């Protein structure tokens with residue numbers, strides 16, 4: 458542990474804030490390294506209730522490890538918590554394109570912020586004149602990010618479960634566990650008050666109660682993390698979301714607090730990522746998928762998952778000129794893509810779709826794809 462006397466704690470905090478500001482980290486708070494008992498309790502209850510869906514890495518062991526900074530870093534005395542703002546004004550969105558959640562419009566936040574937080578600790582250590590033992594996390598470990606942000610005064614819990622900061626909720630969270638003895642900030646006392654706007658705005662009803670998300674129904678989970686077929690009844694509700702979903706934040710009045718000028722430059726939108734043409738996505742081979750999304754969070758959806766999402770978006774956009782791409786996708790090597798292409802063709806309807814569905818049904822050997830083809834043929838013959 459680094460021994461710092463009380464008056465020098467004030468100076469140390471000033472140095473921390475100054476170094477962070479130089480690196481563009483303007484929303485910063487500090488909390489103690491005491492266990493995050495409430496967050497762990499909430500997370501355990503979501504896990505036990507089945508609301509964390511089938512995220513294989515979200516386990517009880519992970520929650521217990523993330524609960525106690527002292528388990529991760531035995532020398533832990535404080536946790537530094539940051540929120541980095543990403544852009545929120547959607548660039549012009551051409552028709553026929555699929556939407557991408559704002560957090561993925563620019564460079565991957567994991568890499569950008571992890572590097573930045575490491576730089577912060579190097580600078581601070583130079584200022585203090587000795588090494589600082591620390592561990593940096595940016596959504597790449599067991600930390601309960603939102604609980605840390607709440608307890609360190611970085612923001613408050615919104616009913617959509619987002620952390621609402623002074624700059625709203627379009628932010629990434631990160632932490633540094635450290636042996637520095639810093640005086641903690643007071644947790645935010647703010648709340649949503651009587652507002653409940655985000656709850657009816659969620660198209661799938663995933664916000665089942667204030668502060669509780671059922672991930673099984675969340676478009677963000679379904680389009681990014683979920684690896685199998687998307688339940689048929691939820692597909693129309695996904696609308697044109699190709700990757701992630703922002704609806705419960707778009708309606709949040711706390712997000713009206715600022716213009717877009719203050720976002721972190723590292724996250725400036727890249728037009729290749731901020732909206733996606735689903736026909737182009739369907740045509741990507743695995744290598745071009747990797748190359749196109751190198752350094753961007755969209756890679757997380759996987760090549761197969763993103764093409765599944767493209768089929769759903771095409772089914773929902775209802776544009777007949779997508780039929781040839783979907784007909785080709787009926788021959789894809791992936792059963793997941795074939796099944797969702799069948800569903801989309803059923804939604805689009807018409808003779809060309811009907812003929813393609815019938816001939817695919819004759820040749821198909823996979824039982825799940827056959828089920829999708831048959832369901833699509835039924836939809837398609839409806840008047």
Ligand code: B12
Pocket residue numbers: 495496497499500501503512515558559560595596597598599600601602603604605614617618619620621626627628629630631668669670672675677678682700701702703705
């Ligand atoms: C699993 C996960 C998901 C899952 C589940 C989300 C969820 N709400 O639980 C899915 C895939 C659905 C998801 C989606 C998204 N995610 Co996510 N996700 C995570 C992850 C890895 C863990 C979250 C978790 O532990 N959830 C379990 C629940 C219990 O915990 P919680 O959401 O943190 O909830 C806290 C509060 O609700 C509070 N609480 C619980 N009960 C109560 C009761 C009361 C009265 C009160 C006041 C509070 C309260 O305690 C909880 C624990 O701290 C974190 C990173 C991390 N390591 O923490 C990112 C993280 C939460 N995600 C993030 C983002 C950006 C998103 C999306 C916006 C992406 C998108 N646009 O598509 C969406 C938003 C959907 C939503 N409304 O939450 C950011 C959020 C930043 C912020 N400002 O809040 C995080 C923090 C990543 C990061 N480091 O930046 N995500």
Ligand code: SF4
Pocket residue numbers: 617658659660661662663664670674675676677678702703704705706
């Ligand atoms: S991200 Fe979308 S689907 Fe998920 S809770 Fe928010 S509005 Fe609902």
Ligand code: SF4
Pocket residue numbers: 615616617618649652653654655656705708709710711
């Ligand atoms: S929309 Fe209203 S209830 Fe939902 S998070 Fe924002 S302020 Fe809270």
